[in-house]
Amino acid sequence: MMTSSDNTQAILWEGDHLRLLDQRLLPQRVVYLDITDVKTAADAITDMVVRGAPAIGITAAYAIVLAAGQRYREDAANWRSLIESDLQYLAASRPTAINLFWAIGRMRERMASLSANPVNVLLDEAIAIHEEDIAANKKMGELGAALINANAGVLTHCNAGALATGGYGTALGVIRSASAAGKLRQVYADETRPWLQGARLTAWELLQDHIPVTLIVEGAAAALMQTGAVQWFIVGSDRIAANGDVANKIGTYAGAILAKHHGLKVMVVAPTSTIDMNVASGADIPIEARDGAEILSLNKQVVAAEGSGAWNPVFDVTPAALIDAIVTEKGVVERPDAAKMAALMAS
Ligand code: MRU
Numbered sequence: 429m430m431t432s433s434d435n436t437q438a439i440l441w442e443g444d445h446l447r448l449l450d451q452r453l454l455p456q457r458v459v460y461l462d463i464t465d466v467k468t469a470a471d472a473i474t475d476m477v478v479r480g481a482p483a484i485g486i487t488a489a490y491a492i493v494l495a496a497g498q499r500y501r502e503d504a505a506n507w508r509s510l511i512e513s514d515l516q517y518l519a520a521s522r523p524t525a526i527n528l529f530w531a532i533g534r535m536r537e538r539m540a541s542l543s544a545n546p547v548n549v550l551l552d553e554a555i556a557i558h559e560e561d562i563a564a565n566k567k568m569g570e571l572g573a574a575l576i577n578a579n580a581g582v583l584t585h586c587n588a589g590a591l592a593t594g595g596y597g598t599a600l601g602v603i604r605s606a607s608a609a610g611k612l613r614q615v616y617a618d619e620t621r622p623w624l625q626g627a628r629l630t631a632w633e634l635l636q637d638h639i640p641v642t643l644i645v646e647g648a649a650a651a652l653m654q655t656g657a658v659q660w661f662i663v664g665s666d667r668i669a670a671n672g673d674v675a676n677k678i679g680t681y682a683g684a685i686l687a688k689h690h691g692l693k694v695m696v697v698a699p700t701s702t703i704d705m706n707v708a709s710g711a712d713i714p715i716e717a718r719d720g721a722e723i724l725s726l727n728k729q730v731v732a733a734e735g736s737g738a739w740n741p742v743f744d745v746t747p748a749a750l751i752d753a754i755v756t757e758k759g760v761v762e763r764p765d766a767a768k769m770a771a772l773m774a775s
Contacts, residue, residue: 436590436633438483446490448478455632466495466514473521480592481666482561485527488518489554492535496546523714524743526667526704561594564699564757565601572602572755576611581658583616586677587629588664598664598697607639618646622723646679653690661687665698672748672764673710681744693752700756710745717741
């Protein structure tokens with residue numbers, strides 16, 4: 429029988445293959461998919477079986493273990509050149525989460541020195557990436573919770589929880605730690621159209637841990653803030669630029685503007701694997717646009733008037749000037765800018 433913490437494990441390695449919790453089916457059904465090849469793993473990322481920046485990176489690392497085994501069996505002398513097309517296929521699975529490219533880069537570096545059967549060494553590296561992510565989340569949980577005063581109300585957006593990471597979560601890691609410290613009066617979650625990560629995943633995940641949660645539609649965020657019920661807007665990130673601009677789920681930027689207008693503080697919680705020092709500002713972050721059909725329908729039922737067009741960018745960029753704190757496993761950057769981000773990354 430599964431315990432609640434088993435339930436929120438998005439990614440498992442089962443001896444010789446990957447198991448992914450199919451997040452498209454939550455919360456109605458808890459179904460794991462057994463994945464034995466790199467192409468299926470990459471398609472699972474594209475199709476939102478697994479999602480959330482750190483979880484995408486960890487999945488890619490395990491997918492490279494599958495690819496290496498496959499290519500080594502195919503041709504032991506040339507597996508390193510054969511695997512290149514697999515790495516490219518994986519890299520094309522989703523464009524915004526830098527953790528995907530960070531994990532591919534780290535696995536590629538590990539590969540460079542290998543000549544014998546690469547599977548065990550690469551598996552150790554993938555497990556290290558997975559375990560380091562959980563440890564980073566726990567550290568960020570502590571650091572972020574320390575910023576929150578007692579009796580606080582918090583609002584989160586999308587799902588930046590155990591489901592989106594190796595475990596524990598980034599934004600939800602802070603909420604878990606603050607809740608355990610008895611600091612939270614109420615947690616609110618945006619429903620997060622069109623994939624409903626807030627309604628389906630964040631609410632479910634918090635309830636598994638017996639943390640009460642109240643859902644709102646994004647359109648209610650301003651009215652909620654106007655009541656004075658929330659003091660913090662807490663989110664994760666898919667990519668943070670060198671100047672502290674933050675790409676995250678579409679609607680984060682709107683939430684941050686509303687937060688500033690109403691005197692709330694904005695906290696972004698993300699491991700340093702999410703920081704991309706190669707992009708100077710948010711303007712250079714590639715923003716994924718998905719099929720407009722995702723917003724013309726709800727639960728596969730068409731809801732829009734026939735003939736409507738649709739614009740479906742799934743991330744936006746919140747300028748650093750709207751952010752009070754970026755919480756990483758290496759420390760907290762308050763009121764981020766390029767110099768502070770560089771100092772963090774050099775530390
Ligand atoms: O489209 P998704 O569900 O992959 O988007 C996820 C988010 O926007 C998360 O906030 C982000 O990846 C951080 S997850 C710790």
